[in-house]
Amino acid sequence: MIRLNIAGGFSKFNELRYFFKLIPEIHDICKITVYDGICSCAWNGGRINRDLPADESICQYYYDNDISIALTFTNPVIDISDPVGNEILKRFHRPGNVIISVNEYLLKYIKDEYPEYKHTRSITSFGKIDVPMSDGDFDRYNRLETMYDYIVPRCEHVFDDRFRKLDQSKYEVMLNDTCVYNCPYYGEHFKKIAEQNRTYQRPWQQASVSEMSNIEECWLSKQSDIKPTSFFNPDLEDIKTRRKYGDNYGMDLRPNQISELIEQGVSNFKLTGREMSRDQYISELRTYGYGIISAISDK
Template sequence: MVSYTLPGMTEFPDLNLLFLSFYRDARDIFFDDVAIESVYGGFPGSLLCGGRNNLGEAISLGDVEKCLARYRNLGVACNVTFTNQLATSAAIERGAYGKRILSLLDEQSPDGDLPNGVILYTDAMDEYVRSTHPRLRRISSTTKQLPSVEATNREIGEFDRVVLNYNLTHDEQVISSIDHPEKLEVMANEYCTLGCPYRTEHYRATSESQIKGVPCAFECKHKPAPQAWGFLNGLIEGDVFLKNDQIRHYANDLGVGSFKIVGRGLSRYDVIDSYLYYLVKPEHWYEVRDYLIHRSYL
């Protein structure tokens, strides 16, 4: 079985909830060997968010609870991206809104063996989650950019799940050397360029802007923006993308536990096309695409 987590938990919940309802009610048009286990993303207004900015006015805690409950009722877990690189103990204490989100995340975990989770970067954030919400699944973020199999194996010993450094996506020697590949999550369609020299700077700038509550001033020097080509118009040939046959090889032969579809901050059309490619049988692509476009008011 190939298990996926979807992007945009709060960025485009209308699309995700519609797609997950479709997955529940029309399972026969999806690949037989795929499962959707979770969604991930941040909440606007929480200074603990990272990876991508989640600025703007904070939504009410009542709406946070409703968002989490809707996903729970569809049988999927929610993973919150509290990966801010400046999430020190002092920042966590200032982030009362983020701490309340964690409490709701704990309370709203779906039934079964897959609880809601927190994607983590700093030791302080990890310690806070470990000590206050031990039921939540702790996920080590790809933003750590763990450079080697040794570093990844050490991290796997400490966390419930580890998201692989995207630069190692095609390094089968590394993946086959992971001690517990069932705890590994591999990004299926990372849009960044292999070995991007600006990635660390970008993550740091995003964290600083989230803490300050101002738009990120970072501008990637790679031109044109990769997403300009569209998912099915060339991106699928990207140097860190995984195609379906590679994903099934990793899952079935190397025991990789989960795959992450990238999409936060991207065009919804690209997100839809990534869902179609990885999850839906090709003969149903156009009917599903039309359904999602018209029903989610794109």
């Protein structure tokens, strides 16, 4: 069975509930996990914290429908004594739930103290990569396979010939990465986002909204130490990459690409979208929900 990990477990709950009613057959072909960053925890990464409580009625809805919950503890810098993080770990510790992380000390701590969790290595841990995949990239993936249940690979590597030589069952492939192909800001950007969650308990209230927005959205190039330039348009870069790579373009997958990955042994997929509007998010859910159904039907 395909495992599908969907963004917005708490921030997009109403939209997700609508999606599950719209396409109920998704439960017949996919084991669903939903992920989010909750309770303004300093361990969170991937996006700047919002005031997002872990509503017990939402949790119960997921458990009643055999849907697992994944927690985005992807901050690279972790204070293991953080009371909020430890309380969340206790509360969600049950078979099927998942911790998404990058800090390997946190990984060991959770494995020792909370053994029921599954573990995913976040894509946010991959900064500079080589395209095509280098020996160093390949060796890093191999090492991570020994440590994690799932690994979210950089999308630029998913259709690389060497990717097929990795353990396909370990990889959770992103269906709709919204970043630019081989973005020069990738690792730097996620580190800066994570820093806000350590610095502020309520980032959007304690700092300016414009500052947080500029950090979180596609980067203003003058903030970057890697590639300073006066203008950077990700949409234009995206169009050029599509024209260059065609079906080897791994950032926004089509049903035939999903089918190809399933055929070679990939069974875990991830759908992003926490920052999307309601209409955009539902559109992505519909597109990829039906896309997965189509990919499996074609097998």
